[in-house]
Amino acid sequence: MRVRLEDVARAAGVSPKTVSRVLNDEANVTDATRERVRAAMEAMDYRPHPSARSLAGNRSFLVAMLYDNNDNPASTYLAEIQDGVLEACDAHRYSMMVRPLRMRDGDFIRRFDALISDHHPDGVVLTPPITDHAPLLKRLRERNVPYASVSPLRHGKTIGVAMDEQLAARAIVEHLLELGHRRIAHVIGIADHGASRWRLAGYREAMAAAGLSEEPALVVQGAFTFGSGVEAARQLFSLAKRPTAVFAANDDMATGVMWAAGEYGLKVPHDLSVCGFDDTPLSRQLWPALTTVQQPSREMGKIAAEQLLSVLRGNPGRLVQVPFSLQIRGSTAIAP
Amino acid sequence: MRVRLEDVARAAGVSPKTVSRVLNDEANVTDATRERVRAAMEAMDYRPHPSARSLAGNRSFLVAMLYDNNDNPASTYLAEIQDGVLEACDAHRYSMMVRPLRMRDGDFIRRFDALISDHHPDGVVLTPPITDHAPLLKRLRERNVPYASVSPLRHGKTIGVAMDEQLAARAIVEHLLELGHRRIAHVIGIADHGASRWRLAGYREAMAAAGLSEEPALVVQGAFTFGSGVEAARQLFSLAKRPTAVFAANDDMATGVMWAAGEYGLKVPHDLSVCGFDDTPLSRQLWPALTTVQQPSREMGKIAAEQLLSVLRGNPGRLVQVPFSLQIRGSTAIAP
DNA sequence: GGCAGGAATGACAGCGCTGTCAATTTGCAT
DNA sequence: ATGCAAATTGACAGCGCTGTCATTCCTGCC
Numbered sequence: 057m058r059v060r061l062e063d064v065a066r067a068a069g070v071s072p073k074t075v076s077r078v079l080n081d082e083a084n085v086t087d088a089t090r091e092r093v094r095a096a097m098e099a100m101d102y103r104p105h106p107s108a109r110s111l112a113g114n115r116s117f118l119v120a121m122l123y124d125n126n127d128n129p130a131s132t133y134l135a136e137i138q139d140g141v142l143e144a145c146d147a148h149r150y151s152m153m154v155r156p157l158r159m160r161d162g163d164f165i166r167r168f169d170a171l172i173s174d175h176h177p178d179g180v181v182l183t184p185p186i187t188d189h190a191p192l193l194k195r196l197r198e199r200n201v202p203y204a205s206v207s208p209l210r211h212g213k214t215i216g217v218a219m220d221e222q223l224a225a226r227a228i229v230e231h232l233l234e235l236g237h238r239r240i241a242h243v244i245g246i247a248d249h250g251a252s253r254w255r256l257a258g259y260r261e262a263m264a265a266a267g268l269s270e271e272p273a274l275v276v277q278g279a280f281t282f283g284s285g286v287e288a289a290r291q292l293f294s295l296a297k298r299p300t301a302v303f304a305a306n307d308d309m310a311t312g313v314m315w316a317a318g319e320y321g322l323k324v325p326h327d328l329s330v331c332g333f334d335d336t337p338l339s340r341q342l343w344p345a346l347t348t349v350q351q352p353s354r355e356m357g358k359i360a361a362e363q364l365l366s367v368l369r370g371n372p373g374r375l376v377q378v379p380f381s382l383q384i385r386g387s388t389a390i391a392p
Numbered sequence: 393m394r395v396r397l398e399d400v401a402r403a404a405g406v407s408p409k410t411v412s413r414v415l416n417d418e419a420n421v422t423d424a425t426r427e428r429v430r431a432a433m434e435a436m437d438y439r440p441h442p443s444a445r446s447l448a449g450n451r452s453f454l455v456a457m458l459y460d461n462n463d464n465p466a467s468t469y470l471a472e473i474q475d476g477v478l479e480a481c482d483a484h485r486y487s488m489m490v491r492p493l494r495m496r497d498g499d500f501i502r503r504f505d506a507l508i509s510d511h512h513p514d515g516v517v518l519t520p521p522i523t524d525h526a527p528l529l530k531r532l533r534e535r536n537v538p539y540a541s542v543s544p545l546r547h548g549k550t551i552g553v554a555m556d557e558q559l560a561a562r563a564i565v566e567h568l569l570e571l572g573h574r575r576i577a578h579v580i581g582i583a584d585h586g587a588s589r590w591r592l593a594g595y596r597e598a599m600a601a602a603g604l605s606e607e608p609a610l611v612v613q614g615a616f617t618f619g620s621g622v623e624a625a626r627q628l629f630s631l632a633k634r635p636t637a638v639f640a641a642n643d644d645m646a647t648g649v650m651w652a653a654g655e656y657g658l659k660v661p662h663d664l665s666v667c668g669f670d671d672t673p674l675s676r677q678l679w680p681a682l683t684t685v686q687q688p689s690r691e692m693g694k695i696a697a698e699q700l701l702s703v704l705r706g707n708p709g710r711l712v713q714v715p716f717s718l719q720i721r722g723s724t725a726i727a728p
Numbered sequence: 729g730g731c732a733g734g735a736a737t738g739a740c741a742g743c744g745c746t747g748t749c750a751a752t753t754t755g756c757a758t
Numbered sequence: 759a760t761g762c763a764a765a766t767t768g769a770c771a772g773c774g775c776t777g778t779c780a781t782t783c784c785t786g787c788c
Contacts, residue, residue, distance in 0.1 A: 156478065397775060443775090447774080
């Protein structure tokens with residue numbers, strides 16, 4: 057049958073409570089005892105019963121990852137974060153559950169409450185754009201549920217992980233400037249996502265620093281999707297004075313821009329330089345491959361989860377800044 | 393504090409065991425009692441403690457969804473299945489966990505064993521290509537873990553959900569034939585995926601039925617990714633006698649084909665008809681929009697989970713066939 | 729009206745672990 | 759050696775439910 061903690065205790069010649077202490081890395085166990093118990097656990101391939109642990113110890117060893125399945129066209133991004141969160145949870149022997157919550161729905165908070173009451177997660181990982189939903193954050197604090205955020209809009213004392221997206225956006229626009237481009241367009245993402253704001257801010261910063269005043273016609277709204285990139289590009293290519301380069305706020309839109317360039321007979325990068333943001337797998341498969349900013353989504357999910365787990369263990373958590381890296385590839389070249 | 397089953401029992405004037413019976417939809421409770429208990433539960437907003445239930449009842453109310461994160465570039469597909477599985481689990485008050493397992497790894501089975509020992513899921517949902525991993529299926533039976541499959545290769549007495557992909561592939565190729573195409577190419581998916589085989593078989597069936605003998609040069613290997621579609625298309629477009637239509641085994645590759653067509657100055661659909669398979673969101677955003685086969689992934693995930701849950705409740709489960717539908721859009725037209 | 733037999737309900741132990749607190753051992757200064 | 763505080767270990771109850779089996783309550787039928 058199943059090996060229980062009691063069996064391990066008998067094998068190691070100690071009380072069940074001592075085995076429990078070893079299992080939970082508690083203090084006040086001599087190294088010798090700890091080692092003996094560890095050996096017994098190993099030998100018997102002991103697996104603690106999560107339900108028993110959770111029932112007796114009043115914690116669930118469960119982390120819930122919340123995401124919005126309404127406003128998230130870039131599902132690759134979420135899948136990667138999910139992978140990272142899962143990796144961290146596994147490493148710490150926590151289990152993870154995913155919860156899609158439609159932020160725009162009226163019963164958003166109610167559904168969140170139900171999640172907590174039904175599953176008792178020890179903590180929660182928030183993904184954009186849920187990271188910035190004020191009523192939810194309030195409720196999390198009220199119910200005293202620890203949480204960590206991936207790319208939260210407001211940094212403050214939030215725990216989690218972030219990248220300096222504004223700096224990254226500025227850097228990629230500077231790359232275009234160095235290539236001699238002056239008429240550089242920007243395709244914005246979904247308006248209220250933090251990512252859209254920062255990337256736009258970075259674009260503006262770089263342009264201003266180069267002494268170029270903003271041309272409103274060169275800044276067009278998109279929605280993070282391939283289709284919205286195509287639309288935005290058509291708008292740009294219909295201008296009397298076309299841009300020579302386009303910085304799209306993510307790779308999907310950049311791909312759309314490249315697509316539309318084909319429609320207009322513009323060769324990339326000869327007639328038009330295009331760059332994106334995210335370094336999705338797609339960006340490397342395109343021809344020419346897309347110049348973009350690498351955002352380590354998987355790593356970011358992992359880090360957010362690790363910060364959360366650190367808090368759950370009673371240690372402090374912090375907002376970790378991850379570095380970005382420019383991926384200069386074939387889609388950008390010297391201005392025509 | 394927390395409302396317990398005992399509290400509900402007191403409020404309803406019955407024993408805890410009776411409340412438990414109502415909670416679990418067991419027999420031998422009068423309608424009047426059942427109603428009284430239900431009302432009390434409702435009034436007190438009672439939420440059973442999952443760990444207590446699982447510890448005492450020896451079941452976990454947990455379903456694990458297994459997927460391969462090695463060989464699955466089409467993450468949108470998985471994300472949709474995941475959503476569907478989650479929906480079904482929620483409806484039946486089960487929780488769900490996702491488990492990436494690299495099928496090609498040596499310790500695949502060991503990791504699966506660890507999953508079972510650590511989390512005790514009541515059942516498992518298998519997604520392609522894990523559905524056809526013989527050693528895993530064997531182990532599932534040995535350990536007596538019920539499972540349901542999404543699009544399993546071998547139908548037999550498997551429980552789950554499937555679509556007649558071969559028929560769908562045949563139908564879409566017939567659509568091309570009706571448009572007057574004769575030189576129709578096919579881009580195959582990853583070799584050992586069931587999906588690749590069926591779609592190829594459907595292609596062959598349609599061509600043979602039209603009295604066309606297979607031209608080996610027109611059938612090229614891909615890998616379900618955009619990039620592999622581009623590669624395959626370049627191969628096809630370099631032929632002395634180019635195809636006038638390409639049926640790619642999924643939308644990502646079809647998009648790659650359309651991309652490559654641009655490189656070769658071929659206008660879609662005027663010079664070349666292209667069609668895919670899956671009806672990913674991308675297919676609608678392209679210009680021209682992609683003719684494809686709609687595969688209701690989300691629905692399929694939901695159905696697979698429902699069949700599994702049915703088995704867990706002691707009812708029979710079966711392999712549900714879902715209908716496909718052709719999405720005829722702008723990327724296919726009369727042969728040049 | 730009395731009784732068998734099944735339906736409805738309840739009493740109670742226990743699932744496998746951890747919290748609390750008591751008992752024991754250890755280390756160290758005297 | 760001796761005493762004392764701190765470190766280590768253990769005894770025991772109980773987390774919130776469900777399985778088992780005993781008990782009570784109904785039926786229909788002679």
